[in-house]
Amino acid sequence: MNPFVELNLALILFLPWFAILGVLYWMFPRQPRTASRKLFDGVSLLLAFTAFLLSLYWSHANADPVYGKMWQQILATAVGYGVFLAVLTVAFFVRRRWLLRTH
DSSP: OOHHHHHTHHHHHHHHHHHHHHHHHHHSSOSOOOHHHHHHHHHHHHHHHHHHHHHHHHHHHHSOGGGOHHHHHHHHHHHHHHHHHHHHHHHHHHHHHHHHHHO
16 A cells, blocks of 8 residues: 555545534534634634644554554544544534623
């Protein structure tokens, strides 16, 4: 397998799912749709994706090679997906609290 594809396999496989989750996060709730809300949502999505990439590369580099090359992919996918969801979940609840307080 191409080394670049091997390193980014989890990203390639999860990109469509992250796009779906990102659109759902961006669209709901529909109101209020202020500039500060758009900025918060954009920064949150960028932070979630960046955290995913950092955890993906970290876990890929630190997986124990004794268990084979597939273990690197499994660990990178599991850790990266968990980090992405954790950041997006925290952002969701922070945004919810912020929106309830302002309205």
